[in-house]
Amino acid sequence: MAIETKKMAASAGYSFGGRLKAWPERTKAFYNDVRTEMKKVTSPSFKEVQATTAVVIITVFLFGVYFWAVDNTIGNGITYLLRYLSHR
Numbered sequence: 176m177a178i179e180t181k182k183m184a185a186s187a188g189y190s191f192g193g194r195l196k197a198w199p200e201r202t203k204a205f206y207n208d209v210r211t212e213m214k215k216v217t218s219p220s221f222k223e224v225q226a227t228t229a230v231v232i233i234t235v236f237l238f239g240v241y242f243w244a245v246d247n248t249i250g251n252g253i254t255y256l257l258r259y260l261s262h263r
Contacts, residue, residue, distance in 0.1 A: 219227075
């Protein structure tokens, strides 16, 4: 598919006129390639969407808890350090 496009471009030459003449053929080849690839696309089932949505929600929740714990730990450490250094 991409090789055919390169062959068309090579046979048309690198001049502006050659590229302009090859444009309709290249455009047609591109849309044929798009049509072929779109025929391979399938939509997920409702059950698959539910499963992946649940995984995303649980993962976001776990990351939120993790980052909250890390933030509090670092924040409390810095607060302790600043209080310790200011009393000296």
